[in-house]
Amino acid sequence: MRLHRAAGLALLISLALSACVPPTVERSPAEIAASQQADALAQQGKLDEAAQAYLALAQTGSNRDHYQLLAAETYRQEGQLDRAIPLLGAIRRQHLTGDEPSRLDLLQAEVSLKQHDAARALQLTTQPNISVPPALQLRLLELRSQAMQQTGDLWGAARSRVEMDDKLGGLDQAQNRKQIVSLLTQLGVDPLKQRAAAMQPGDRMLPWVNEALTQLGIAVARPAPALEQEVGTMIPGEGANVREGFKMPAHIALLLPATGNLATASTAVTEGFFAAYADAGRNHIPRPPVRVYDSGGTPAGAIKAYQQAVTDGAQLVIGPLTRGEVSALFGLPQLPVALLALNHPDDKSLPANGVSEFGLLPETEGAQAADHMMEGGLTNAYVIVSGDDFAQRAGKAFKAEMEARGGKVVGTGSLGNSGVNYATTITSLGMPTTAPDAAAPSTAGLFISMKPQQARLLLPQLKLARISLPVVGTSHIYAGQDDAGANRDLEGVEFCDAPWLFDVQPGLPNHGDIAAQLPAARGTSARLFAFGMDAWNLAPYLDWLRAHPGSYLPGASGQLTADQFGRIRRVLVWAKFQDGLARPLNGSLQMDSAPALAPPVDNDAQQPTQH
Numbered sequence: 082m083r084l085h086r087a088a089g090l091a092l093l094i095s096l097a098l099s100a101c102v103p104p105t106v107e108r109s110p111a112e113i114a115a116s117q118q119a120d121a122l123a124q125q126g127k128l129d130e131a132a133q134a135y136l137a138l139a140q141t142g143s144n145r146d147h148y149q150l151l152a153a154e155t156y157r158q159e160g161q162l163d164r165a166i167p168l169l170g171a172i173r174r175q176h177l178t179g180d181e182p183s184r185l186d187l188l189q190a191e192v193s194l195k196q197h198d199a200a201r202a203l204q205l206t207t208q209p210n211i212s213v214p215p216a217l218q219l220r221l222l223e224l225r226s227q228a229m230q231q232t233g234d235l236w237g238a239a240r241s242r243v244e245m246d247d248k249l250g251g252l253d254q255a256q257n258r259k260q261i262v263s264l265l266t267q268l269g270v271d272p273l274k275q276r277a278a279a280m281q282p283g284d285r286m287l288p289w290v291n292e293a294l295t296q297l298g299i300a301v302a303r304p305a306p307a308l309e310q311e312v313g314t315m316i317p318g319e320g321a322n323v324r325e326g327f328k329m330p331a332h333i334a335l336l337l338p339a340t341g342n343l344a345t346a347s348t349a350v351t352e353g354f355f356a357a358y359a360d361a362g363r364n365h366i367p368r369p370p371v372r373v374y375d376s377g378g379t380p381a382g383a384i385k386a387y388q389q390a391v392t393d394g395a396q397l398v399i400g401p402l403t404r405g406e407v408s409a410l411f412g413l414p415q416l417p418v419a420l421l422a423l424n425h426p427d428d429k430s431l432p433a434n435g436v437s438e439f440g441l442l443p444e445t446e447g448a449q450a451a452d453h454m455m456e457g458g459l460t461n462a463y464v465i466v467s468g469d470d471f472a473q474r475a476g477k478a479f480k481a482e483m484e485a486r487g488g489k490v491v492g493t494g495s496l497g498n499s500g501v502n503y504a505t506t507i508t509s510l511g512m513p514t515t516a517p518d519a520a521a522p523s524t525a526g527l528f529i530s531m532k533p534q535q536a537r538l539l540l541p542q543l544k545l546a547r548i549s550l551p552v553v554g555t556s557h558i559y560a561g562q563d564d565a566g567a568n569r570d571l572e573g574v575e576f577c578d579a580p581w582l583f584d585v586q587p588g589l590p591n592h593g594d595i596a597a598q599l600p601a602a603r604g605t606s607a608r609l610f611a612f613g614m615d616a617w618n619l620a621p622y623l624d625w626l627r628a629h630p631g632s633y634l635p636g637a638s639g640q641l642t643a644d645q646f647g648r649i650r651r652v653l654v655w656a657k658f659q660d661g662l663a664r665p666l667n668g669s670l671q672m673d674s675a676p677a678l679a680p681p682v683d684n685d686a687q688q689p690t691q692h
Contacts, residue, residue: 128159146176183213199231239264254433265293300477302485303448306642309631312622326625333371334390336400338378349601353613376401380409432647439649443471446555447478459526464493472530514547530555537570561604565661577653581611581637583665611637
């Protein structure tokens with residue numbers, strides 16, 4: 082990290098200007114003038130000349146130690162710590178005042194690390210009652226973390242960096258986050274699991290431990306987030322035009338691939354985005370100009386499109402769509418404009434401040450399926466998933482959440498992409514059989530994640546095997562449109578999905594009306610359409626969601642909330658096949674008759690442009 086010299090030139094000047102000699106010592110006019118000249122040299126970036134000026138004052142001025150410390154700090158800022166080392170030994174600590182002793186300790190700690198004396202650096206940065214100016218807190222924590230790491234205390238080093246997290250931004254924060262996860266992963270899976278098990282839910286280290294476990298390939302519990310306060314709530318006493326948390330950017334850029342393998346998915350997202358944009362006009366929501374950029378579906382294309390959007394004045398960039406593109410943007414030295422990435426990076430790096438991630442994750446569905454089964458009293462689960470990546474990831478998340486809640490996965494099976502006879506898989510799981518007129522076991526259920534075609538083959542074979550467990554699935558079991566004849570074999574299956582598909586989220590345009598006009602809103606692509614709608618709906622509330630845990634946006638793809646890393650999480654609705662038709666289980670999600678709208682204004686909608 083660049084925090085080795087985190088004080089920066091401005092901070093160095095501030096320290097020099099605010100530093101004082103003991104009040105009992107009178108400074109001559111000549112000394113005051115020489116001191117001001119040294120400060121001016123530092124302000125002009127002439128650090129070597131400034132250091133020499135401070136050293137001259139140390140020889141002739143009223144407080145040698147004060148000026149010698151300033152000279153040492155100036156050399157450090159210039160990147161010449163070696164030239165500062167001889168000065169430190171001659172500084173008499175008892176002659177320093179104010180924050181100068183702590184500043185001396187930081188310099189000595191940095192020197193100790195350079196000389197591979199981590200124990201000394203640790204002692205200097207963890208001594209009782211150590212106090213530094215707020216502007217130097219980051220440097221203290223950075224040095225403490227380095228000292229702990231070099232002495233083998235990886236947990237302490239990571240914890241010190243977690244203390245730094247909310248004080249950083251941009252590349253510094255992104256690098257610090259990588260180092261936190263790197264330190265924790267070095268501890269290993271079992272020690273991390275033990276620490277996680279001993280932590281309270283609100284422990285600030287728990288999300289970081291879970292992140293490290295995830296990067297080690299371990300599925301961790303993903304309990305549904307708390308939904309406490311809807312965004313856009315009317316503010317009492319402020320009049321009818323003020324809604325809490327609303328802050329619409331003045332210019333939005335949408336980065337999506339226009340051609341290639343992702344063009345179809347991109348079309349669904351784009352049309353969903355502008356369907357919500359058009360609906361915002363009906364609801365009198367301010368609509369800024371939106372310019373669409375072709376990201377090309379490649380990392381280089383995404384970077385070029387982002388940089389062009391910044392040049393063109395965008396205040397929020399939404400996109401790109403692929404993991405590789407997102408990783409490329411996260412790897413830039415800085416992201417000067419806020420970003421809502423429509424996927425998660427393939428290198429699992431964490432976003433920094435000003436960056437949010439939003440994606441349709443299989444882990445979300447797997448975890449919520451486990452919660453649903455446990456809440457229904459099904460504490461023992463069998464799992465059958467297909468071989469595709471979505472199903473495999475959903476299955477791992479299901480198992481992690483089930484076990485975290487005290488349930489048990491009794492058996493797991495995986496279906497290949499070919500073949501239609503699943504008898505071997507069914508038999509190998511040892512699921513309980515029942516007589517046709519007997520009730521299913523009260524504590525056992527079956528979780529499945531697969532596309533409709535496979536589910537329509539599997540479910541009848543389960544019945545032939547006299548297995549009548551309750552079945553819970555992911556959204557992939559539903560093709561997005563009713564087909565009573567084909568779906569009769571899925572009778573009774575419950576699955577989680579986007580609320581907009583069933584028109585149970587108040588305040589959104591009717592799904593059937595839009596699907597009748599736009600093919601992208603039909604079938605399985607309807608979920609991407611809903612995803613695009615939410616990309617627009619999130620735009621004015623990103624900062625609020627991140628800063629207010631428990632706040633949520635009633636979205637088309639789910640109830641949307643943000644975690645501490647800026648990842649948008651979804652809470653889905655539950656549906657059930659009844660007489661071959663998919664129907665929501667709980668009716669409307671309405672919690673407030675007023676949708677989360679913005680203040681009505683007279684603002685002509687500006688049409689998006691293609692770039």
